[in-house]
Amino acid sequence: MFRYILRRLFYMLITLFIIATVTFFLMKMLPGSPLSAEDKLSEEQKAIVLEKYGLNDPVPIQYLRYLGGLVKGDLGVSFAFDNTPVTKILMDRMGPSLQLGFQALLIGSFLGIILGLIAAVFRNGAIDYTSTIFAVLGSSIPNFVFAGLLQYVFAVQLNWFPVALWGGFEYSILPTIALMIFPMATAARFIRTEMVEVLNSNFILTARAKGISETGVVFRHGLRNGLIPLITVLGPMAVSMITGSMVIEQIFAIPGIGEQFVTSVTLNDYPTIMGTTLLFAFLFVVIILIIDLLYGLIDPRIRVSGGNN
Amino acid sequence: MSKLLEVKDLKVSFNTYNGEVQAVRGVSFDLNKGETLAIVGESGSGKSVTSTTLMGLLPKPHGFVKSGQILFEGEDLVKKSAKEMQEIRGNDIAMVFQDPMSSLNPTMKVGNQIMEGLIKHQNMNRADAKKKATELLELVGIPQPDVRMNQFPHQFSGGMRQRVVIAIALACNPKLLIADEPTTALDVTIQAQILELMKKVQEETNSALIFITHDLGVVANVADRVAVMYAGKVVEVGTVDDIFYNPKHPYTWGLLGSMPTLDSTDEELYAIPGSPPDLLNPPKGDAFAPRNKFALEIDTVMEPPMFKVSDTHYAATWLLHEDAPKIEPPESVKRRMQGFSKMEGEQ
Ligand SMILES: Nc1ncnc2c1ncn2[C@@H]1O[C@H](COP(=O)(O)OP(=O)(O)OP(=O)(O)O)[C@@H](O)[C@H]1O
Ligand SMILES: [Mg+2]
Numbered sequence: 001m002f003r004y005i006l007r008r009l010f011y012m013l014i015t016l017f018i019i020a021t022v023t024f025f026l027m028k029m030l031p032g033s034p035l036s037a038e039d040k041l042s043e044e045q046k047a048i049v050l051e052k053y054g055l056n057d058p059v060p061i062q063y064l065r066y067l068g069g070l071v072k073g074d075l076g077v078s079f080a081f082d083n084t085p086v087t088k089i090l091m092d093r094m095g096p097s098l099q100l101g102f103q104a105l106l107i108g109s110f111l112g113i114i115l116g117l118i119a120a121v122f123r124n125g126a127i128d129y130t131s132t133i134f135a136v137l138g139s140s141i142p143n144f145v146f147a148g149l150l151q152y153v154f155a156v157q158l159n160w161f162p163v164a165l166w167g168g169f170e171y172s173i174l175p176t177i178a179l180m181i182f183p184m185a186t187a188a189r190f191i192r193t194e195m196v197e198v199l200n201s202n203f204i205l206t207a208r209a210k211g212i213s214e215t216g217v218v219f220r221h222g223l224r225n226g227l228i229p230l231i232t233v234l235g236p237m238a239v240s241m242i243t244g245s246m247v248i249e250q251i252f253a254i255p256g257i258g259e260q261f262v263t264s265v266t267l268n269d270y271p272t273i274m275g276t277t278l279l280f281a282f283l284f285v286v287i288i289l290i291i292d293l294l295y296g297l298i299d300p301r302i303r304v305s306g307g308n309n
Numbered sequence: 310m311s312k313l314l315e316v317k318d319l320k321v322s323f324n325t326y327n328g329e330v331q332a333v334r335g336v337s338f339d340l341n342k343g344e345t346l347a348i349v350g351e352s353g354s355g356k357s358v359t360s361t362t363l364m365g366l367l368p369k370p371h372g373f374v375k376s377g378q379i380l381f382e383g384e385d386l387v388k389k390s391a392k393e394m395q396e397i398r399g400n401d402i403a404m405v406f407q408d409p410m411s412s413l414n415p416t417m418k419v420g421n422q423i424m425e426g427l428i429k430h431q432n433m434n435r436a437d438a439k440k441k442a443t444e445l446l447e448l449v450g451i452p453q454p455d456v457r458m459n460q461f462p463h464q465f466s467g468g469m470r471q472r473v474v475i476a477i478a479l480a481c482n483p484k485l486l487i488a489d490e491p492t493t494a495l496d497v498t499i500q501a502q503i504l505e506l507m508k509k510v511q512e513e514t515n516s517a518l519i520f521i522t523h524d525l526g527v528v529a530n531v532a533d534r535v536a537v538m539y540a541g542k543v544v545e546v547g548t549v550d551d552i553f554y555n556p557k558h559p560y561t562w563g564l565l566g567s568m569p570t571l572d573s574t575d576e577e578l579y580a581i582p583g584s585p586p587d588l589l590n591p592p593k594g595d596a597f598a599p600r601n602k603f604a605l606e607i608d609t610v611m612e613p614p615m616f617k618v619s620d621t622h623y624a625a626t627w628l629l630h631e632d633a634p635k636i637e638p639p640e641s642v643k644r645r646m647q648g649f650s651k652m653e654g655e656q
Contacts, residue, residue, distance in 0.1 A: 201411060202406060202408055202411040202412045203411060203412055203414045203415070205366065205406065205412075206412045206413065206414070206422075206474065206477065207414065208366055209364060209366065209398055209399060209406075210398065210399035210403075210425055210426040210429065210477065210480075211394075211395045211396065211398035211399035211400055211426065211429060211430060212399075212425055212426070213395060214391075221414050221417070224416050224417075225414070225415065225416055228416070298416075299416065300415070300416060300461040301415060301461070301463045
């Protein structure tokens with residue numbers, strides 16, 4: 001097990017290295033420069049600034065310098081935000097994004113599982129059709145539409161929650177709902193399909209033949225087997241948290257990493273773009289690793305390294 | 310001997326998009342305590358539907374009992390509520406299914422799967438249930454039962470899994486055990502072992518057994534009596550001797566004739582031509598008539614009733630009517646019947 005994790009960590013590093021390299025060169029191909037928004041500077045001043053940040057050096061040199069910093073955990077300083085180190089910017093903005101992401105992912109998949117389970121148990125009934133319609137809408141309508149709708153109804157009209165910005169827990173409610181629609185709809189659809197299949201399988205018949213109650217059959221025998229495959233869509237759901245956060249944080253003016261990323265891209269703030277991309281990539285590979293480990297933990301058939309047998 | 314089970318004119322249908330599938334069209338049979346009844350018949354003849362109906366496990370709501378009675382110790386199971394059936398299932402009546410590879414919950418330890426029924430029906434605590442479950446694994450011939458209790462189904466071979474399924478079924482000492490083709494999915498050597506095991510446990514526990522199979526060879530080995538099913542009906546029923554040495558229904562002749570024997574040198578296996586009728590629109594008259602080269606004119610008009618051959622032996626064919634022409638079974642089937650008695654003699 002330990003060796004397995006070590007090997008996975010090694011692959012993770014390679015993945016991150018490749019992503020860092022690709023992003024670096026892609027970014028160099030972006031039109032414009034970090035200074036194109038600064039018209040107050042004279043050509044000479046611009047030249048001085050470019051020189052200072054090493055932007056006049058050949059691209060391979062810049063690349064090596066960047067990698068050198070990366071190894072030391074240094075992501076460089078931001079061009080746009082008063083020379084603040086990128087690591088500090090990311091740290092400061094991590095909180096709201098993580099909170100939103102986790103809230104949306106947890107609550108969304110939990111509600112989705114319940115919805116899917118009910119739909120499967122009462123399949124082809126009214127509940128089932130309603131939840132299917134909801135699930136299809138939820139996974140096809142983009143989340144900024146929901147965000148705008150939620151803001152209008154619950155903040156502007158009803159005045160129940162703040163329209164935007166970031167303060168206490170109540171500020172996180174609307175953005176969480178907007179962000180959780182996708183994982184919720186995905187989980188609901190997925191669990192419904194899985195459970196219908198599981199409830200039709202032979203071992204469920206065996207369970208019923210023992211005379212145990214229908215709740216026992218559904219929860220003790222059905223649910224666990226229906227839940228295991230859900231792990232496979234956890235990855236896409238987590239990714240949707242990352243991409244979703246860029247939109248949602250922008251709409252709700254939340255000082256998180258997603259909003260930061262969008263701003264940095266418009267400003268050509270190379271070090272911050274690089275740093276954020278690497279952070280997202282890092283989160284993603286960690287999530288995938290966790291999912292794989294979870295899989296082995298929940299499904300006895302995949303526990304390869306148990307040692308016995 | 311007293312009757313444990315009496316099935317009376319049972320009719321079971323399924324509502325499908327194409328209409329009503331009449332899977333079981335008036336089945337009657339009975340079973341004494343400790344007796345073994347084999348139900349044989351082609352694929353689709355309604356054997357499994359009959360057994361799932363006995364268990365009260367028809368897929369709801371589209372599968373339903375149209376009419377008839379299932380008297381178990383005198384009480385009609387058809388009239389029981391879902392809750393009452395839960396008390397009977399796994400306790401008084403238990404079932405062994407066809408495919409051991411998919412009959413066990415892949416994510417639950419084998420021990421827990423056996424203990425569940427004990428805890429539910431016998432009010433055992435976990436410790437007692439665990440002890441009893443280990444004994445059951447021992448009984449069905451699984452080595453190292455303590456270790457095996459804590460393993461998952463994927464750690465067992467097909468034959469071993471079927472032993473586990475049998476252990477689950479036996480857990481609460483059922484009065485009636487239904488085995489729906491318990492050996493079909495297993496390879497031949499394992500089949501023989503599982504059959505031996507079923508015979509052994511049945512003798513030890515003295516439960517009655519309904520043994521469903523395609524395979525007439527197995528029947529002679531395990532059963533006391535045989536019911537032959539065709540297109541949702543019992544067409545012939547009798548003791549093993551009745552069915553093997555004195556079969557009356559042409560369909561039974563077909564089954565016997567198409568069964569390979571050890572010394573079958575004869576090329577002409579008496580195969581049944583054609584395929585079973587469509588149960589969406591069951592034919593008028595005798596459902597077997599279109600495939601029956603001995604069919605009489607009346608077969609296309611009127612269904613034959615059950616004619617009595619002896620106290621134990623009944624068959625539904627017009628050939629038994631007093632006005633019918635005397636027809637002998639085909640030569641190949643006759644030779645086979647003699648072959649059986651020879652085999653019997655050698656044993
Ligand atoms: N859930 C169902 N819905 C609709 N029709 C069904 C259903 N289950 C069984 N049937 C029909 O009932 C008939 C009898 O099926 P059954 O499974 O009892 O046959 P069987 O004798 O057990 O065959 P086999 O030897 O293949 O197991 C078949 O025509 C089948 O199509
Ligand atoms: Mg069957």
